[in-house]
Amino acid sequence: MPGKKTMWLTALTFATVSAFAAGNGTRARQAGATAATPAGTFDSHGDVGTVLHPGSVEYDSAKRSYTIAGSGENIWLGSDAFQFAWKKLSGDITLTADITFLGKGVNEHRKAVLMIRQNLDADSPYVDVALHGSGLTSLQYREEKGAATHEIQADISAPKRLRIEKRGAYFSMWLADEKGEFHLASGSTRIALKRGGKSGVLKRRIEAGRACSHGRRFHAVQRAGNHYGCFHRPARDLRGPRAVRGP
16 A cells, blocks of 8 residues: 655746737647656646647746646637646545736636646546636536536635545545635535546646746645546535635
C-alpha cells in the first residue's frame, strides 16, 4: 500500500494573452498534448486539443508560484482545448487552489479548472471543478470518451478557494466561505475508474483566438486508495454538507 503523499503549490496565476481569431487567418494547431518540461511539482504540461497558440506554465521556485497561460475554444461538449499542468496520481485525491483571474478578459466563460482526467486525448473522460470568469462555479464531467459534458452548478459565485475530491468512486466539489472553511457545494458524481489518469490544473479560454490566465494557491493530497481516473454516473449526494478547515 502506498503511503500518503502531499504536494504543495503556493500560488498559481492564469494570465490572458491577446491573439488573432481563427477567422483572421490564424491556423489552429492540433496540440496532441505534446510533453513539455516538468514545472514544479507537476510531471509535465502541454496543450490538449486544438489551440491557436501554444500555452505555457512558468514556475517561480522562490515564491512556489505558477503562471499558466492557455488558448483553446472550451472545455465542454465532446472535446476540449486548453493548457494542462498535470501529474500522474492514483488512489484518493484532493486538489485545492486559491484562484484569482488576471485581467478582465473578453469572455465571461473563460475558465480556471482543477481537473482529474483519464488521459490527454481531447475527448477524454474527465471531472473538474471549474471557475468561470463570470463567477459561475461548477462540477463538470464527461462520462465516456467523446460524450457530452455535463455540469452541476454551485450556488456560490466567484469563490476564492476551490477543491475537488476523489474518494473511491466518487468525485465532489468543495468551496470555501469567507472564513476559509470548506463546505460540500454540490451532489457528488460516481464514476468507474481506470488506472493511469492525470490530475492537475489548467487554463483555457472560450475564445479560440486568445490565451488566458489567473492566480492561485494550490494544495494537493494523494491518499492511499483505489484507482484514479474519471468516468461518471448521474450526480447524487455522497454525504451531507460539513465544514473543514482549509489548508
